[in-house]
Amino acid sequence: MSKTWRIGVAGLGTVGGGLVKFLAEAPLYAPQGGRAEVVAVSARSRKRDFDISAMTWFDDAVALAASPDIDIFVELIGGSDGPAKAAVETALKHGKPVVTANKALIAVHGQALAALAEQNGAPLLFEAAVMGGVPAVKIVREALVGEDLVAIAGILNGTCNYILTEMEATGRSFADVLAEAQRLGYAEADPTTDVGGFDAAHKIVILAALAFGSAPNYADAEIEGIEKIELADIRLAHDLGYRIKLVASAEKIGDGVSVRVHPALAPLSHPLAQAGGALNALFIEGRRVGRIFVQGRGAGEGPTAAAVAADIADVMAGAVRPVFQKPGAQLVKAPAIEGEQRLTQAYVRLLVKDEPGVIAAVSETLAEENVSIDSFLQKPVHDAGGVPIVLTTHATPEPVLLRAIQRIGALPQVLESPRMIRIARV
Amino acid sequence: MSKTWRIGVAGLGTVGGGLVKFLAEAPLYAPQGGRAEVVAVSARSRKRDFDISAMTWFDDAVALAASPDIDIFVELIGGSDGPAKAAVETALKHGKPVVTANKALIAVHGQALAALAEQNGAPLLFEAAVMGGVPAVKIVREALVGEDLVAIAGILNGTCNYILTEMEATGRSFADVLAEAQRLGYAEADPTTDVGGFDAAHKIVILAALAFGSAPNYADAEIEGIEKIELADIRLAHDLGYRIKLVASAEKIGDGVSVRVHPALAPLSHPLAQAGGALNALFIEGRRVGRIFVQGRGAGEGPTAAAVAADIADVMAGAVRPVFQKPGAQLVKAPAIEGEQRLTQAYVRLLVKDEPGVIAAVSETLAEENVSIDSFLQKPVHDAGGVPIVLTTHATPEPVLLRAIQRIGALPQVLESPRMIRIARV
Numbered sequence: 001m002s003k004t005w006r007i008g009v010a011g012l013g014t015v016g017g018g019l020v021k022f023l024a025e026a027p028l029y030a031p032q033g034g035r036a037e038v039v040a041v042s043a044r045s046r047k048r049d050f051d052i053s054a055m056t057w058f059d060d061a062v063a064l065a066a067s068p069d070i071d072i073f074v075e076l077i078g079g080s081d082g083p084a085k086a087a088v089e090t091a092l093k094h095g096k097p098v099v100t101a102n103k104a105l106i107a108v109h110g111q112a113l114a115a116l117a118e119q120n121g122a123p124l125l126f127e128a129a130v131m132g133g134v135p136a137v138k139i140v141r142e143a144l145v146g147e148d149l150v151a152i153a154g155i156l157n158g159t160c161n162y163i164l165t166e167m168e169a170t171g172r173s174f175a176d177v178l179a180e181a182q183r184l185g186y187a188e189a190d191p192t193t194d195v196g197g198f199d200a201a202h203k204i205v206i207l208a209a210l211a212f213g214s215a216p217n218y219a220d221a222e223i224e225g226i227e228k229i230e231l232a233d234i235r236l237a238h239d240l241g242y243r244i245k246l247v248a249s250a251e252k253i254g255d256g257v258s259v260r261v262h263p264a265l266a267p268l269s270h271p272l273a274q275a276g277g278a279l280n281a282l283f284i285e286g287r288r289v290g291r292i293f294v295q296g297r298g299a300g301e302g303p304t305a306a307a308v309a310a311d312i313a314d315v316m317a318g319a320v321r322p323v324f325q326k327p328g329a330q331l332v333k334a335p336a337i338e339g340e341q342r343l344t345q346a347y348v349r350l351l352v353k354d355e356p357g358v359i360a361a362v363s364e365t366l367a368e369e370n371v372s373i374d375s376f377l378q379k380p381v382h383d384a385g386g387v388p389i390v391l392t393t394h395a396t397p398e399p400v401l402l403r404a405i406q407r408i409g410a411l412p413q414v415l416e417s418p419r420m421i422r423i424a425r426v
Numbered sequence: 427m428s429k430t431w432r433i434g435v436a437g438l439g440t441v442g443g444g445l446v447k448f449l450a451e452a453p454l455y456a457p458q459g460g461r462a463e464v465v466a467v468s469a470r471s472r473k474r475d476f477d478i479s480a481m482t483w484f485d486d487a488v489a490l491a492a493s494p495d496i497d498i499f500v501e502l503i504g505g506s507d508g509p510a511k512a513a514v515e516t517a518l519k520h521g522k523p524v525v526t527a528n529k530a531l532i533a534v535h536g537q538a539l540a541a542l543a544e545q546n547g548a549p550l551l552f553e554a555a556v557m558g559g560v561p562a563v564k565i566v567r568e569a570l571v572g573e574d575l576v577a578i579a580g581i582l583n584g585t586c587n588y589i590l591t592e593m594e595a596t597g598r599s600f601a602d603v604l605a606e607a608q609r610l611g612y613a614e615a616d617p618t619t620d621v622g623g624f625d626a627a628h629k630i631v632i633l634a635a636l637a638f639g640s641a642p643n644y645a646d647a648e649i650e651g652i653e654k655i656e657l658a659d660i661r662l663a664h665d666l667g668y669r670i671k672l673v674a675s676a677e678k679i680g681d682g683v684s685v686r687v688h689p690a691l692a693p694l695s696h697p698l699a700q701a702g703g704a705l706n707a708l709f710i711e712g713r714r715v716g717r718i719f720v721q722g723r724g725a726g727e728g729p730t731a732a733a734v735a736a737d738i739a740d741v742m743a744g745a746v747r748p749v750f751q752k753p754g755a756q757l758v759k760a761p762a763i764e765g766e767q768r769l770t771q772a773y774v775r776l777l778v779k780d781e782p783g784v785i786a787a788v789s790e791t792l793a794e795e796n797v798s799i800d801s802f803l804q805k806p807v808h809d810a811g812g813v814p815i816v817l818t819t820h821a822t823p824e825p826v827l828l829r830a831i832q833r834i835g836a837l838p839q840v841l842e843s844p845r846m847i848r849i850a851r852v
Contacts, residue, residue: 289729290728292560292720295719303715319745
């Protein structure tokens with residue numbers, strides 16, 4: 001049984017190139033004998049800095065996916081629709097195992113693709129879609145099977161984490177650091193997917209589905225990016241003992257599941273606050289196992305290629321599992337959360353007039369809404385434009401909190417829209 | 427194909443009881459249909475705080491392992507030899523999948539058992555043997571397959587970590603804290619396996635074999651426990667910016683592999699230093715994936731039962747893999763490391779006479795041996811017994827370092843044997 005596992009790779013960017021090099025350097029052998037070999041590729045251009053002359057070239061990823069000369073289809077094109085989706089569907093319809101790093105595809109179409117994969121008896125694996133070389137998918141999907149998970153939360157986008165870390169370290173603005181990250185190749189020319197929180201949302205949607213046995217439900221995720229984070233917030237948060245991170249979280253509340261991405265303040269001593277630069281980090285909390293924390297490089301050629309290679313090895317090992325926790329045909333979306341069920345603690349920054357009675361007006365408004373203040377910070381400021389004050393609240397039902405903040409924003413003494421950032425529940 | 431997977435459990439202590447409860451609360455379904463059910467048990471006594479009346483009782487674990495009425499044998503007896511080994515061997519000879527939490531058994535007899543399992547086509551899984559609910563075995567064995575791992579290092583014994591954390595927090599001695607831990611049930615009546623470093627050694631031996639593709643080699647592991655750690659060391663290390671942890675590590679050096687357990691100083695800001703109480707924590711470093719960090723509860727009913735359950739689910743998923751990275755029959759021990767290949771940085775505590783020239787004598791001795799000093803600390807002490815001084819060295823070939831320290835110990839101004847603790851390479 002010394003068969004070669006013939007791999008077809010669609011997409012030869014950073015990860016695809018890394019995979020070709022990985023398998024050339026570190027051959028993966030199947031337990032029954034035989035090894036994985038990249039025999040066919042497809043990409044936009046044939047120009048590569050590694051040798052693909054021994055591989056069959058396909059102009060069209062869908063044709064590659066349908067080829068009878070491959071045993072496993074690896075999709076590294078990206079994008080939730082278009083050629084990536086068409087190629088993955090084609091491979092699955094032909095009963096071919098699919099390995100993909102495509103978080104958007106799985107977050108948006110995961111349920112239909114799972115059902116298609118299971119109908120055709122073909123595994124569909126996507127370890128590389130989440131946290132690069134850190135096996136978050138495997139941990140939730142396999143190691144915590146049957147466990148009663150209650151929450152997962154973490155830093156799932158390295159670009160945002162790099163930008164926030166640099167802003168704090170160098171005192172530069174979001175726009176400045178982003179421009180530099182783009183020059184260095186750490187951020188895309190169009191950075192929206194990363195800085196808008198959408199990439200992190202794709203990832204947490206996948207983990208939430210695995211953790212809570214529901215269908216991936218990207219459409220209902222609440223997403224807020226880091227574009228509005230100002231240096232002033234980073235500094236004031238630090239004064240209060242926090243660091244601002246883009247936190248992706250999924251949580252069971254009652255019968256529902258909350259899935260969201262937003263900037264959040266984590267206590268400086270917390271592992272999430274300490275994961276700096278482009279690192280990714282994740283907490284997984286289960287009723288029996290307690291809290292598991294994992295951290296590592298969430299992107300890049302080496303880590304992501306290693307994750308794809310691990311999925312190829314899993315295909316060769318021949319395990320049979322549902323793509324998510326239940327068969328795709330049985331997956332349903334978790335019920336949404338009512339706003340009142342969310343207890344949120346917040347940081348609120350205000351710019352107010354430098355005159356008596358302002359703090360009284362703000363605190364009266366909060367008291368009327370039954371929002372209690374946890375801490376309060378006013379620094380002497382020599383800016384004629386107004387006085388910045390910052391407060392943090394105790395946990396409050398989120399709609400109440402938002403209404404109170406809106407009322408504060410309408411006070412005549414308050415000079416600009418209040419800036420609210422949630423405090424991480426960690 | 428709705429077959430029941432009939433589980434036989436030998437050993438109904440904390441983990442066995444946890445498993446019975448886990449499977450009752452959270453049934454594990456096989457992907458092909460059917461579920462796992464504990465149908466037979468064996469233990470020292472039938473007295474349990476959970477209901478086993480529906481399960482077939484076996485007085486003898488070996489008879490349970492051989493029973494034609496079970497499909498998976500779960501060994502939770504413990505110990506590297508005796509009934510645990512006999513029962514596991516019996517199950518494997520009968521072609522039955524084995525799931526075990528027995529670190530000593532795998533560390534000592536892993537190679538022979540792997541060969542026996544593979545001959546008989548029976549999986550042998552041991553996730554629960556290392557780090558409880560944190561899937562360290564799965565990460566190294568499956569997620570990092572093919573990756574070029576260079577080092578793993580971490581805190582693998584919760585009892586030692588608890589004792590060291592309590593000593594620092596409360597200022598009590600090792601003996602005091604150990605006695606309390608025994609009263610609270612955190613430490614065994616005979617604590618040697620834990621505090622002597624042997625439990626951590628079993629675990630790092632298993633991870634080293636998986637990481638480096640070699641045979642588990644407990645006999646050659648170097649093991650030092652925490653019994654000699656004094657409060658003075660904990661405090662002085664803290665003054666120098668370190669925390670003392672029991673660190674288990676495995677490292678590729680040249681063609682060899684170093685596997686050892688010893689107390690080590692980790693910088694206070696390092697995640698290993700920050701893993702307090704009974705937590706376990708582990709770094710895994712690969713050439714491509716960089717450093718992965720995992721942390722969680724390494725023992726206890728919930729986490730360990732969840733790990734056993736995950737292995738049962740893996741058996742039901744039907745993956746075929748070698749027990750270690752290569753077939754058991756092909757596993758060889760990694761070559762040992764020559765002492766000179768080890769570069770060690772050390773903390774050295776001396777008790778010296780309160781007279782002029784002492785520091786000159788100590789530093790001359792180090793200079794003669796080519797050991798350079800990294801930091802030096804002498805605190806004013808009002809103890810008539812002598813003056814404690816502490817120094818840390820730069821990285822030095824370990825035999826040179828040990829010889830230099832021995833020479834210092836022989837100086838007439840030095841009043842007691844020098845205390846050397848390595849600084850973690852983290």
